[in-house]
Amino acid sequence: MSEVRIAAEPRTEFGKGAARRTRRAGKVPAVLYGHGTDPKHISLPGHDLMLALKTPNVLLTIEGLGNGTELALPKDVQRDPIKGFLEHVDLLLVKRGEKVVVELPVALVGDVVPGGQLAQTAVEISVEAEATHIPESVEVDISGLEIDSQLLAKDLKLPAGATLAAEEDVLILQILDAAMSAAPEPEAAAAEEAPESAEGEGEAAGTE
Template identity: 65%
Template sequence: MSEVKLAAETRTEFGKGAARRIRRDNKVPGVLYGHGSDPIHITLPGHDLLLALRTPNVLLSLDIEGKNELAIPKAVQRDAIKGFLEHVDLLLVKRGEKVSVEIPVHTEGELAPGGNLLEHVLNALPVEAEATHIPEAVTVSVEGLEAGASVLAKDITLPNGVTLAVEEDAVVLQVLAAQAEEAPEGAEEEAAEAAE
């Protein structure tokens, strides 16, 4: 997993008005916290942060006025309509430190024939991993699974150094039987009349 370097500035203005001014300058207000230290209120470059956050659990290397800090995103607030970043909470991490994160679950392969449906019970798998080696995702093969089959957390192969942060018997994926559609009442009679 690569680090994304961002230049951050500390900020002393707070509140809605200050946040609006920051966003108008194409920057994003944020808070950096963790390791028992006082929260640091920062401003980050908007476009660079938006690109960095496309990678799940991205590791950010922040240059805060000459001091370098490592952080991972904990909470990201976006505008509900336009989607731009409004605020970000970042958690301080250290190299070698284990952190709890959720990683996306991707699937590959085809289910057994029959029109069955694959349900993602967990879209993201809670795991513990070293802060500098967080996997971007896990891939699970669903090749040939039939209705009623489930994939449990313990069935997923994790990279070295990554451990589950959820019960081993937690259902991650399950295959649901295809539902036969019932014709509405009178449909057969209408079809027979139309055929005549």
């Protein structure tokens, strides 16, 4: 997994006004919590944090708080809904060797069988893994899946050291028959024909 060192500063001002001033200074307000400790309000360099968060479940080594370094995982990232910049981040304190539950991306490889159509219903899956050895993704090879087959969470081949934390019967994906998926439903086909029939009847009535 990726581990990034990042410098933090204690934050003593709170509220929307203080948060805006922090962001104008190129920093992001954050809260560091966990292990029964009081939450620490900090600010992090915005550009460095943005680059770090491009990696799912990145492990952050927090420096500059006066008590050595702290290890943390991003748990909640708030972004501006329009401009997309970082507004606030919650960070969970972790220790080396500790197990945590995280969401891993489901990465698909291979091609769908000819005549098949992929329907993926889960793009992430919950797993438990060591905090300092979190896999980047769960890889799924779809090339051997036949039409009408489906893959459940219990069928996933998880990376070494990871165990499933989601329900076993969660549907990950299925391979549909492309021809059947493209065919219109009988009711829909009848509805499309109905207006034409009604129009034809109206024209016939007008000619009488």
